[in-house]
Amino acid sequence: MPTRVLVTDLDNTVWDWFAAWYGSFAPMLEELVRASGVSRDILEAEIHEVHQRRGTVEYSNLLDELPSLRKALPVVLEHEDRAVWRHYQSALDILRSGRRANTLLYPGVLDTLTRIKAAGMTVIAYTESLAYWTEWRIRHTGLDGIIDVLYSSPDHDLPLGMSTEDLRSRPDDYYGLERTQQRHVQRGVLKPNPEVLLQMLGNHGFRSSEAVYIGDSLMKDIAMAQAAGVLDVHAKFGEAQMRSEYELLRRVTHWSRQDVERERELIAMNPTILPTYTCESNYSELLVILGLETTHG
Ligand SMILES: [Mg+2]
Structure with a gap:
């Protein structure tokens, strides 16, 4: 069955979230x-x-x-x-x-997504990050409208006495997207739960056999796509967990202690989640996988 939809992770897949x-x-x-x-x-x-x-x-x-x-x-x-x-x-x-x-697209991302859209496919982005900063990043990197639909987590609870407008009127925080449709996933629903992916495909009339999913996390992205029966592609170039700077993120993280330990253990164990396809060094390797280019180079 031909691929009709690409579902792409965002952080450390299209841009280097960790570096930013x-x-x-x-x-x-x-x-x-x-x-x-x-x-x-x-x-x-x-x-x-x-x-x-x-x-x-x-x-x-x-x-x-x-x-x-x-x-x-x-x-x-x-x-x-x-x-x-x-x-x-x-x-x-x-x-x-x-x-x-520091919020920059990886090389090849804009061109690859533009060509995928030109081939008639739909592009859906799925991130666990909150809507507010995700939308800022999409605008900042010029992906507004290149991504057809964005699924993200609803914004955090606001502090007492602070309205969404207060936050959004701050300089540099221009908010919202003009051409990308915005949807929210339920709060607390996390990858690798395959239900959300299946639901979003269903929302737009796609079957799992018509979709390709790309993401940088073996444990979250690849495990989820495989459980949903969606062809998976590992964005290997985006892996950040091995960098020494990552320790600062672990020290101030919002993840629970168990999450941090689990991630550390899984990395040490070298998990047996094997991706079906891998983009080793560039997002544009997707074009060959999708059959839009015969050889890469
Ligand atoms: Mg990611």
Whole structure:
């Protein structure tokens, strides 16, 4: 049966999410240590606590909820509205510029997706990341409209007294997509549960035999596609878990301790999830797999 739909993971499959996170978060943390005088260990522990509570490592209101930063404010500012935001503006500026500079598509992605669409296929993106920053990344990288439908997690709970509008009116946080249709998956439903993938294919009138799925995680993406009977492609070039910088993400993660340990164990065990196809070094290797190009090179 010909392939009619490509379902693509986003983070570390079309862009290097980890590089963008690390390249913005790590220098922001350095600047917070410098500007506040609070130790890095204390800040990391408090950040970990907020990420756990909020279920994301991209929480827009993070600085407001770190007790040590508030305590380190100059006395004159203590009771002022938005004092934390104003006093640590330099750290926020570093975070924003780091995010912009490091959120980049992998080579070959734009051209490959454009050709897949030109061949008449539908492109669906499926990510566990939250809608807000995913939509920002899609706009920033020029994928608005290249992706037909985006499935992402609903946004995090907002802090008391803060509306979605407040968050979204912040500079650089322009929100929403013009041409890509946006859908949400149920909160707490996670890969590798195959039900969500089957449901989204069904929503758009596709059978699993008409779909190809690509993602960087063997445990999440490849296991899910195989369980759903969808042809799987491993984006091997996107694997980030072996990089030494990944330890910072583990220290401040929103994942539970069990999740982190399970991932570590599975990596050490060298899991027996074998992908059907692999893109070794470039997303464009998909074109050969989809039969849109005879040889790659
Ligand atoms: Mg991924």
